Amino acid sequence: MWTPRFCLKWGPQLKQLRAAVASTQLRAISARIVNDSFIVVQPESEGSAGSESLTYPGVWLRDNCSCSECFHASSQSRRLDWDNFDASVRPQHLHTDADTQEIHVRWSDSHVSSYSLQWLRERSFKDQRQRNYLDDFYRPRTHHWRGADFEHVAQRFDYGDVMHDDRALRDWLQALAVYGVALIGGAPIDKGVVRQLAERVGFIRRTTYGEEFIVQAKPGAKNFAYLSDPLPLHTDLPYYEYKPSVNILHCMVQTESRGGSNLLVDAFHIADRLRAEHPEDFERLKETPVDWNDIGSEDGREFHNIWRSPVICLDGDGRYTRINHSVPQRDSHFNVPLDQVLPWYESYARFVRMARADAHSFKTQPGDVLTFNNIRLLHGRTGYDDTEENSRYIVGAYLDWDIIYSRLRVLKKKLPPA
Ligand SMILES: [Zn+2]
Numbered sequence: 001m002w003t004p005r006f007c008l009k010w011g012p013q014l015k016q017l018r019a020a021v022a023s024t025q026l027r028a029i030s031a032r033i034v035n036d037s038f039i040v041v042q043p044e045s046e047g048s049a050g051s052e053s054l055t056y057p058g059v060w061l062r063d064n065c066s067c068s069e070c071f072h073a074s075s076q077s078r079r080l081d082w083d084n085f086d087a088s089v090r091p092q093h094l095h096t097d098a099d100t101q102e103i104h105v106r107w108s109d110s111h112v113s114s115y116s117l118q119w120l121r122e123r124s125f126k127d128q129r130q131r132n133y134l135d136d137f138y139r140p141r142t143h144h145w146r147g148a149d150f151e152h153v154a155q156r157f158d159y160g161d162v163m164h165d166d167r168a169l170r171d172w173l174q175a176l177a178v179y180g181v182a183l184i185g186g187a188p189i190d191k192g193v194v195r196q197l198a199e200r201v202g203f204i205r206r207t208t209y210g211e212e213f214i215v216q217a218k219p220g221a222k223n224f225a226y227l228s229d230p231l232p233l234h235t236d237l238p239y240y241e242y243k244p245s246v247n248i249l250h251c252m253v254q255t256e257s258r259g260g261s262n263l264l265v266d267a268f269h270i271a272d273r274l275r276a277e278h279p280e281d282f283e284r285l286k287e288t289p290v291d292w293n294d295i296g297s298e299d300g301r302e303f304h305n306i307w308r309s310p311v312i313c314l315d316g317d318g319r320y321t322r323i324n325h326s327v328p329q330r331d332s333h334f335n336v337p338l339d340q341v342l343p344w345y346e347s348y349a350r351f352v353r354m355a356r357a358d359a360h361s362f363k364t365q366p367g368d369v370l371t372f373n374n375i376r377l378l379h380g381r382t383g384y385d386d387t388e389e390n391s392r393y394i395v396g397a398y399l400d401w402d403i404i405y406s407r408l409r410v411l412k413k414k415l416p417p418a
Contacts, residue, residue, distance in 0.1 A: 029041070029103070032094065037057065037058050037059070040055050040056075041117070043121075054121065056123075058105075059087060061115065062089045062105075063078075063080065066114070066119075067111075067114070069111075086109055089107050089108050089109050090108040091105050091108075092106050092107060093105070100116070101117040101118070103117070103120070136412075140178050142177070142178060142268060142319075142320075142376070145179065145269055146266075146269060147266075150362070154182065154183055155172075157171065157172045157175075157184045158184070158185060159184050159193070159367075159369065162184055163197075166414070166415060167415055169200060169411060170412065170415060171418065172184065173407060176371055177404070177408065180268070180377050181264060181266075181377060183368060183369070183371070184368070186367055187250060187368070187369050190252075191395055194212055194248045194249075195397065197371075197397075198248060198399050204399065205244045205397075207240070208303050208305065210299070211397060212395055213397070214393065215395075216386075216391060216393050217392065228385065230381065230382055232380050233263060233352070233355055233359060234326040234327065234329070234378060235267075235324055235377075235378060238309070238329060239292040243307075244399075245398065246374060246398060246399045247379070248399065249364075249396045251370070254364060254366055254392060255392040257390075258384070259382040259384035260363060261362060261363045262363065262370060263381065264359065264362075264379050265356075265377060268323070271323065273354060274312075274350070278350060281347035284344050285312045285347050285348065288310055289310055290308065290309065290334070291307075292307050292309065292324060292331060293305060293330075293333075311323065322375050323376060325351075355378055359380070361382065
């Protein structure tokens with residue numbers, strides 16, 4: 001039955017409501033209950049734009065009631081009592097309001113809820129609407145590329161624009177999400193640049209090696225990256241369960257010697273090719289767990305990191321979630337059945353050869369900031385020689401995708417579409 005509170009609020013409309021029972025029609029919006037469980041909304045007169053009917057499960061609508069009893073508006077959070085939620089709750093009465101473009105529902109638990117047509121449209125269960133949401137707002141759909149196409153896909157942004165113009169910030173993060181790589185030029189020769197960029201997005205992801213890290217040749221370096229020898233293609237920190245997502249590498253001093261070039265490969269593209277051309281190798285690399293490790297000490301703290309994960313990781317929808325590859329940081333412990341070892345080596349060697357053959361080489365200049373997706377791209381560096389006058393000096397930091405996607409969504413809601 002109606003509670004007094006709702007009677008008061010709804011008093012003038014009760015007559016209409018009683019007449020409505022399971023179907024109601026007001027000027028430009030109507031709704032009906034179907035199979036006792038669904039509510040079908042018909043926005044406008046048939047034939048006009050946006051008039052497609054929209055179907056919603058009743059239980060979902062009840063779960064998403066936005067009244068102050070069920071929803072805490074300032075924190076945008078559900079406060080419904082789910083310990084006592086009736087999953088078989090049914091819509092009993094509908095009432096539509098053409099002026100406010102709202103639908104009011106009375107439920108079998110006596111509660112009354114209101115939904116605006118706009119809110120409903122934004123949450124339509126239609127396939128196309130859900131695809132658009134998932135492929136743009138949730139996470140932009142990735143575009144995979146060959147090394148030969150690098151110059152076309154790697155967009156360039158200006159440091160000042162990214163720091164001061166929200167549209168440039170959005171465009172940089174969008175490019176990073178779609179292509180996995182983007183360049184920022186015109187940054188000052190200042191050690192604070194990577195932090196400023198990271199804090200423009202959110203905050204730096206700290207690792208064993210600190211927040212900002214310096215990549216320069218150090219005799220007797222404890223980390224492979226701190227040698228001036230060629231650095232083979234790899235992803236950083238595969239030995240973390242929650243691997244840092246995006247590298248920000250600010251070139252402050254570039255070597256004048258030959259070498260010191262960056263190598264980049266879209267490993268999602270290599271995985272695509274492997275799946276198409278050598279499916280048995282693809283299967284092995286996605287099924288066989290590999291022990292990745294890093295052992296050492298930093299700032300007096302000893303560490304022994306291990307994470308077991310295949311080279312190619314996918315989610316339930318078949319989307320790549322992560323690529324792991326690092327020659328120095330693959331453990332000698334290989335905890336798989338004996339008969340899997342030989343075939344895995346063949347498959348992994350093929351993956352590495354295909355990646356190396358596709359690597360694009362380019363040399364950043366002082367003031368350039370190279371940003372790329374460490375979950376997806378392999379990166380490396382050709383060897384170089386430092387001199388007393390010219391010592392290559394790169395400052396790096398990591399950002400996490402959670403933080404980047406969040407910032408990107410906030411910007412997309414705030415700004416007009418690109
Ligand atoms: Zn409610």
